[in-house]
Amino acid sequence: MPEIEEITGSITVQATEEPLNITLVGSAETWSAEGQSITLSPGDHPIHYKLTLTPESSERPLVGVRFFLGSGEAKIFIPADSGDVELNLINAVSLGDPAISEVFSIGVQLSFGVHWFEPSIAFDPQAGPQTI
Amino acid sequence: MSVQEQIVSDGIVIGPLADPAIGTIMVTATPTEDFASPDVQLSGSGNGWSVAPPLEADASSVLHLKPEANQSLPVRYQLTLTLAQSSRPSFSFQGVQIYHFDPDQPRFERVAIFFPASSDQVQVSFLHNIPHGGEPVTYGMSIGLSDGSFTSWDYPTISFDPQAGPPEM
Numbered sequence: 480m481p482e483i484e485e486i487t488g489s490i491t492v493q494a495t496e497e498p499l500n501i502t503l504v505g506s507a508e509t510w511s512a513e514g515q516s517i518t519l520s521p522g523d524h525p526i527h528y529k530l531t532l533t534p535e536s537s538e539r540p541l542v543g544v545r546f547f548l549g550s551g552e553a554k555i556f557i558p559a560d561s562g563d564v565e566l567n568l569i570n571a572v573s574l575g576d577p578a579i580s581e582v583f584s585i586g587v588q589l590s591f592g593v594h595w596f597e598p599s600i601a602f603d604p605q606a607g608p609q610t611i
Numbered sequence: 612m613s614v615q616e617q618i619v620s621d622g623i624v625i626g627p628l629a630d631p632a633i634g635t636i637m638v639t640a641t642p643t644e645d646f647a648s649p650d651v652q653l654s655g656s657g658n659g660w661s662v663a664p665p666l667e668a669d670a671s672s673v674l675h676l677k678p679e680a681n682q683s684l685p686v687r688y689q690l691t692l693t694l695a696q697s698s699r700p701s702f703s704f705q706g707v708q709i710y711h712f713d714p715d716q717p718r719f720e721r722v723a724i725f726f727p728a729s730s731d732q733v734q735v736s737f738l739h740n741i742p743h744g745g746e747p748v749t750y751g752m753s754i755g756l757s758d759g760s761f762t763s764w765d766y767p768t769i770s771f772d773p774q775a776g777p778p779e780m
Contacts, residue, residue: 527725545738546724548709548710548711548724548750551740552739552740552741552742552745552748552771553737553738553739553740553741553748553750553771554737554738554740555709555724555735555736555737555738555750556687556736556737556738557724557736558736566724567706567724567725567726567727568722568723568724568725569708569710569722569723569724569725570721570722571721571722571723572721572722573721576721579721579722581722602721602722
């Protein structure tokens with residue numbers, strides 16, 4: 480496997496009960512979190528994105544994140560630590576490849592229980608560096 | 612940790628999620644003449660899961676997740692991969708990647724979830740919710756081991772197999 484570049488960042492999770500909604504906020508040069516989606520750009524090497532999801536309100540801590548990876552019934556679960564979740568994602572999509580979109584769910588502790596919101600993550604090569 | 616889960620679907624609330632089935636997978640790495648490809652063996656078993664050794668010399672291990680007949684779904688597995696003492700200090704554990712399994716390109720991962728190692732251990736958690744009679748799901752996994760100058764990746768797979776799970780009523 481070629482050299483892996485590591486990029487760290489933080490995403491704020493804004494969750495509301497009425498209406499039941501989630502908004503992701505955060506961005507940097509090679510990634511962005513906006514509304515209900517995260518977009519990750521590729522690089523010259525595979526990129527290890529280390530993104531920390533943090534709730535906007537400590538009264539609505541995160542429980543964890545579930546990844547579906549193509550199946551709704553077999554999931555990878557990343558439990559929260561003190562209300563935050565650290566996502567570690569490898570983006571090895573090359574420029575020109577089709578974009579890959581993954582659905583994941585974020586569990587937020589609300590007043591009536593845990594609700595699982597379902598944003599998406601796009602590994603989008605079109606947002607990557609241009610080929611010279 | 613006991614996680615209370617509520618899945619709201621069409622007004623139906625399912626939950627809570629049971630405590631995880633906890634276990635340890637031992638990772639044993641042995642140097643070979645090809646420094647880039649150490650011999651990696653996984654071992655371990657527990658309630659509803661087991662690791663099967665490779666069937667062929669150049670194949671990889673398979674982690675089987677098969678709920679017991681009396682287990683209610685979903686089953687949460689919390690498994691810790693630990694580098695065997697005998698493999699240290701020749702190797703250090705870098706982490707585990709999990710990705711879509713493509714039988715045509717089983718070692719080609721473009722998008723993966725990465726679990727970095729801490730103190731030669733990696734903890735991974737899975738949720739198995741395939742009902743009895745459903746189709747098994749396979750994921751690819753790669754285990755990164757470093758000899759100090761080079762990181763090699765071994766490629767076991769994870770099989771979510773429902774055949775041992777509770778029958779549908």
